[in-house]
Amino acid sequence: MKHPALIIVLFFIASSLAAQNVCPIIPLPVKATQGTGTFTIGSKTTIRLGDTSLRSLAGYLQEELLRRYQLKVPVSNSKGTSSIVLKKEKGDSNEDAYTLMMNPASTVITATNREGIFNGIISLLQLTTTATAPGKTLAVPCWNISDAPQYGWRGVMLDESRFFFGKTKVKSLLNWMAFYKLNRFHWHLTDMPGWRLEIKKYPLLTTVGGIGNIVDPKAAAAYYTQDDIREIVAYAQARCIVIIPEIDMPGHAGAANRAYPAFDGGGTAKYPQFTFNPGKESTYQYLSDILTETDQLFPSQMIHLGGDEVTFGNAGWDKDSGVLRLKEAHGLQSRKEVEDYFIQRMADTVLKLHNRVLAWDEIATTTLRADSTIVCWWRHDKPESLALALRKGYSVVVCPRLPFYFDFVQDSSHKIGRRWKDGELNNLQSVYDFSMRQIPAAVGHESLILGVQACLWTETVHSNNRLDFLLFPRIAALAETAWTTSGQKDFNGFKARLKAQQLLYAKDSLYYFDIFSPGRHLESGQGRTDYID
Numbered sequence: 001m002k003h004p005a006l007i008i009v010l011f012f013i014a015s016s017l018a019a020q021n022v023c024p025i026i027p028l029p030v031k032a033t034q035g036t037g038t039f040t041i042g043s044k045t046t047i048r049l050g051d052t053s054l055r056s057l058a059g060y061l062q063e064e065l066l067r068r069y070q071l072k073v074p075v076s077n078s079k080g081t082s083s084i085v086l087k088k089e090k091g092d093s094n095e096d097a098y099t100l101m102m103n104p105a106s107t108v109i110t111a112t113n114r115e116g117i118f119n120g121i122i123s124l125l126q127l128t129t130t131a132t133a134p135g136k137t138l139a140v141p142c143w144n145i146s147d148a149p150q151y152g153w154r155g156v157m158l159d160e161s162r163f164f165f166g167k168t169k170v171k172s173l174l175n176w177m178a179f180y181k182l183n184r185f186h187w188h189l190t191d192m193p194g195w196r197l198e199i200k201k202y203p204l205l206t207t208v209g210g211i212g213n214i215v216d217p218k219a220a221a222a223y224y225t226q227d228d229i230r231e232i233v234a235y236a237q238a239r240c241i242v243i244i245p246e247i248d249m250p251g252h253a254g255a256a257n258r259a260y261p262a263f264d265g266g267g268t269a270k271y272p273q274f275t276f277n278p279g280k281e282s283t284y285q286y287l288s289d290i291l292t293e294t295d296q297l298f299p300s301q302m303i304h305l306g307g308d309e310v311t312f313g314n315a316g317w318d319k320d321s322g323v324l325r326l327k328e329a330h331g332l333q334s335r336k337e338v339e340d341y342f343i344q345r346m347a348d349t350v351l352k353l354h355n356r357v358l359a360w361d362e363i364a365t366t367t368l369r370a371d372s373t374i375v376c377w378w379r380h381d382k383p384e385s386l387a388l389a390l391r392k393g394y395s396v397v398v399c400p401r402l403p404f405y406f407d408f409v410q411d412s413s414h415k416i417g418r419r420w421k422d423g424e425l426n427n428l429q430s431v432y433d434f435s436m437r438q439i440p441a442a443v444g445h446e447s448l449i450l451g452v453q454a455c456l457w458t459e460t461v462h463s464n465n466r467l468d469f470l471l472f473p474r475i476a477a478l479a480e481t482a483w484t485t486s487g488q489k490d491f492n493g494f495k496a497r498l499k500a501q502q503l504l505y506a507k508d509s510l511y512y513f514d515i516f517s518p519g520r521h522l523e524s525g526q527g528r529t530d531y532i533d
Helices: 004-019 052-069 114-128 167-179 226-237 254-259 281-297 321-330 335-352 361-365 383-391 428-433 464-471 474-483 491-507
Strands: 031-041 045-049 082-088 098-102 106-111 138-147 153-159 184-188 242-249 264-266 302-306 356-360 373-377 395-398 449-456
Touching: 031 082, 045 052, 052 082, 052 114, 082 114, 098 114, 106 114, 114 138, 114 167, 153 167, 153 474, 167 184, 167 226, 167 464, 184 449, 226 242, 226 281, 242 281, 281 302, 281 335, 302 335, 321 335, 335 356, 335 361, 356 361, 361 373, 361 383, 373 383, 383 395, 428 474, 428 491, 449 464, 449 474, 464 474, 474 491
Parallel strands: 045 082, 082 106, 153 184, 153 449, 184 242, 242 302, 302 356, 356 373, 373 395, 395 449
Antiparallel strands: 031 138, 098 106, 098 138
8 A cells, every 4th residue: 555645755764864875774784885876666677586496585575566566576587677686696604694786777686595685685675665756666776785684683572472462463573573684583372371372282272271361361262273373484484584482381381281280380379370390290291292293383493491480489399299209309409400300301302303492591500402502581680690501601592671671661751561670661772772792791602692682571562552562663773783783883873764664664554652753652552533743
């Protein structure tokens, strides 16, 4: 659908940036110089392939040009009046690296890998949003770009246990992740409120465990069938996004335990049925069966085991006869040692499935295979957990609460959502300004830092609008922090580029937080009728 007024505004913003020789792309490329003239995309443009393996990426480009501009651009080896050329060439060892070279007759995207070609396509698509004369043709300003990210892991985590959003919204999120070259989707599918992944061997996990959410514990069961999962995984793969499922254990097991109480390890009054029972051998087989089916659905060869906050509900282990026998048999002295034993057992299952093990930073105390373990460091107030993980040689994804928990409020006027102990919040600039230089524990271990990730927990997110409000525009700042080195970043320059991006949010009917006009949308996610632009 075309929005003429928005297109005109986008054009004027782009013209202003071009006059300053500022590349309008987010995340900012490593090297970008403005070329001469414009590259015209129209009915006589062709997409040419230097390698037949790139056919699916050409298809993605075709779909996006049709969806965005109603332009039908064929894939053909014949030269049109203008050509978009996709070709692989040996070169950069960074799989995400690419070059984009434009002149009025051709646009050539070159990379060593499929991921790099895709990133070049995304840069071209971002440039099309600044095109003049939209209609039957697009006149895209020419840029010459040589680019590669600083991190290979550029991630977003979404919690759908607490609130279920469904396929359409998840696909929308994947589209925007792709638009910002974010390439890891960590999917939190199980927790206390609901179990969202169909496991055929244990159907009650979804028909019983899928009942309820953070708002209504009696809400109808909501979950993804295995066919749904395959569809979403394929959708992500077409956008060079890897999906990592999380099956939370041994804590946060309430939804599963409501469905199959035989494996319940107890909890507390505040967190009933919180843990799986580590003292029953049948628990390990049950969870191994679940992980086996999970592995068959997700080709990422990575499974996240959770492993966080077990102390919220494991006091019952001290009196459980099975756990007491386990402690005696293996010389375990504490609940923490039982927890580590449990994680080791389940990690062995993940490894046998030829997957890497991911978990939250509580598992740093556990002895695991360094070459197959990825720790997600989330507790910004516990740098010692990060330091321990790095000393053990574990790879790390950096996702500290401050500034990467997007359920935290993002403006001093906001009341809904979390703040830290002294009122700290996660505004746009704090996300943008983050650098590993701020983390002393990482010094000397830079090679083990895979990248960064934002996490969106949904205790206060009960609608698509509220989800949008917390994600946009912070997702753009995350993308630039993950891609662009600190020495290149400039927050004021980022905000100038973001103005045009916010118009794209409006075009896509996103309920975003407008940093330039904060009253545009309510933080509750409820629409307002009294706002005057």
